[in-house]
Each structure stands twice: as structure tokens, then as C-alpha cells.
Amino acid sequence: MTRLTTRTLIFYILAAISLGLLVLSANDRLTPVEGLLGGVARPFLLVFNNTGRSISEAAGAARSLSTLRSQNDALKSQVDTLTIDNLRVKELEGENERLRELLKFKQLNPGYDFRGGQVIARVISEGPSNYRRTVGIDLGAQQGIERGMPVVTEAGLVGRIDKVYPDSSTVLLLSDASSAVDAMLQRSTSRAVGVVQGIAGGQPVMDYITQDADVSVGDLIITSGLGSAFPKGLVVGQVESVRRKDYEMYQQAVVRPTVKFDQLEIVLVITNFKPKPGQPEELTPVG
């Protein structure tokens, strides 16, 4: 009886604290505390994330090695060494390539100021929750990052800054269920507009497309600039399938995002996006 009372009491006290924190945090009243704690967690995330990436790559290499081993046992040790060296080189080459792509993106869009180190933010953590699609990046308020800033890669729109700590931030991905992006089709014969919404555990969907709009599989979807949350012209994805029912007011398009959210390493944060009311800024398409 006594034990039950004690543990129930502990539960009630901690649950009350959690509820209080939840209410305060949801209303952005805990930002300084979150910033402080985020700063403490950042170096650990950095170290572990690098370790995680190395393990992922090593696991991939190990799969290749097992084949090589069976084919040529005598060269096993040499292959091990070469593979590790090769991984390092590939990693550097890959990073070099990604930086070049980002540089191209910047050159094609000189009207935007990119910040992150110089122009780049590194992803330091994957979203750990199944119910919130986010990634952590290594830039925060000290580097001029603010809530709501669009985040992109050379492939297209990643999402927007959700939480900002002094030297790190959380990016809410386009694929999160709470994410909504005003978008349009990029086709000369159809500029249908809609809202791309994330689906929990599924692919994003472009909703609120009027029934008479011409939507086809393969159409490219870009941000429309409406709503002033994102600049116009950022690539969002491609129409994978269209859902149309005569009795419904709108049709939907299943979207295949151009960005691979599970392979993000480097992103760009657009820091100077300030659209004029009712007159969204135009962004030249990449490529």
C-alpha cells in the first residue's frame, strides 16, 4: 500500500512537471532553457552522428567485403585496408561534390543569402521520433538563424527552421504531418495551386487542387510563394499519382519529394527571404 502510494505520488509530481513544461514549451516560453540544454547536447550529437555515419558506411562496406572474402581469402587483409582508405576518399569526394552542387545553387540564385558556416549547415542528428520528422543542424541564433527560415538542398525544399537554439536548430521536414507548403505545378499548360502536406509514415500529398485543374503524373511541383512562408520557385517534388473522386471538392496528388530526407548531410538555410505582401519573390529554377 505504502509502495503504491509513493510511486503514484512520484508519478503525479513528475507528470505535473511534464504537463507544465509542455504547456510552457508549446507557447515558446521555454526557449532560453531549451537553448541552454540544446547547447549542452550539441557536441554529443555531433560526435555520435559522425560515429553513426561511419558505422552506416562501414556496414555497407562490410556487405561488399563479405563477397570479396569468399572470392579471394588471400587478399582479405589488403582488401580491408584498401576499402577503409577508399571509404575515406569516397567520403571526401562525395562531400566535395555536394559542396560544388550547393555552390552552383547559390550562383544560380544570387538574390538569396545563404548562411551556414559560410553557406552550409551540417545535419547533426536525425529526427528520433516517429511522430515528428525533423533533423538537427549545427547552426543557430548565433549564426543568424531564425524560426521559419526555409531550408533547401540542391535537390529542392527540405523544410523550415522550427526551433532555434544558440548554436543549433531543428528543421521541420516537408514530410512531417504538421508541415504545409503552398505549392503549384510547374507546367506551361497547368499552374494549378494546392498545399503540399506531410503524411505520417507516408509520402506527402498535394491537397486542395481544384477538380478542374489539369494534373498529370510526372508534373513538377514548386513552391507557389503564397502564404509568404517560402519563396516562390523552390522545387518540392514530382507528382507520383493523382487521386480524383467526382463527389469531392478537391483532387489530391501524391508527391515524391526530390529531397531524400533520410540522406541529408548538408543543407542551406535561406536567411534573407522577405516576400512583399501579395507579391511573392520569384526564384529561378535550379538546373
Next chain:
Amino acid sequence: MATNNLTRERKGLFPLPGISPLLLVPVLAVIAQATLIARVRLGGACPDALLAVVVAWGLLRGISAGIAWSFVGGLLFDLVAGLPLGTSSLALMTVCFLTGLGETNLFQGNIFLPVIVIVLATPLHAGIVLLTEQLRHVQVDWTGVALRIVLPEMVLNIVTVVLVYPALRWLAGKVGAQRLNW
């Protein structure tokens, strides 16, 4: 022997069992989750290492210890995930409390107990997290989430708890007495 164990537990520096350097375990679980484990995906879900750790520890050391781990781990989890602080703590503590109500020492050595508990805990945890999201006016597709996330997550969590439970049982044995019921 039993009295010795009880004395050791009561002589702890903190009034709550489980508050010790051992709290690093849920902290490490969150860091591993955010950097390593989140890369393991089945369908739209990844395993929830923190849930598995908390459930296993709650079964091994009692509800109070599980709740303490839930609170600390949950806060860090929210911080990294960008969820409002308190969301995961609340969900994990509730799961720990409810699943712990049926606790028994009889099957503590049996791996099937944590498996059964994690099967119940996964949808319960998801339900509480999603409910808090819905209260914040985030649209939740309950059926879709159940099919695309909760079911695959349950499978992954079963695998995780099967791996985690023996390790934590070993740890519980190393750090002192198993929880005693009188």
C-alpha cells in the same frame, strides 16, 4: 540476503530509486536514437530505443525507477526531436506507470514479459504523443499512423527490447539488488 539488498537500496543518496549515474543510460539511449538508431527503418518507422529501455528498466527495477528514467530521457528526447518539452516524458511515464501496475517478479527472467509489455506500450505511447499533438491543433490521421508507423514500430521495438532487456538485467544485477516486493 534479502535484507542486505533492501538496505543497499534504501541507503542510496537519492530518495528515488534509479536516480544515479545510471541516468546516463536513458541519456545515451536518446543520443544513440538520434544519431544511430533513427537510421534503421521499417516502412515509415524506426525503433524507439528509449521506450524499450524505459519499459525494460521499469520491469526490472520497479515503476519508480522507470518513471525517473522516463522523465529524464523524455526531456532530452523532446529537445532533440523538436517536440514541446514534456511531451515524451509524459507519454513514457504514463506507459511506465500503467504497464508497471501489472508488474510481477515471477517472470522477471523471462524474455516474453518485456515483449508482451512493449507490444502494449508502443500503441499506448504513440496514442499519448499524438493526443498531445492533436491538442496543439496538429492534424493527426489516426488510422494512417496506426498502419504506417505504430505497427512497424511495434515489430522493431520487439527486436529492440529483446536485445536491450538482457543487457539491462545484467546491469541491474551489477549495480545492486533487484527490486524487492514485500
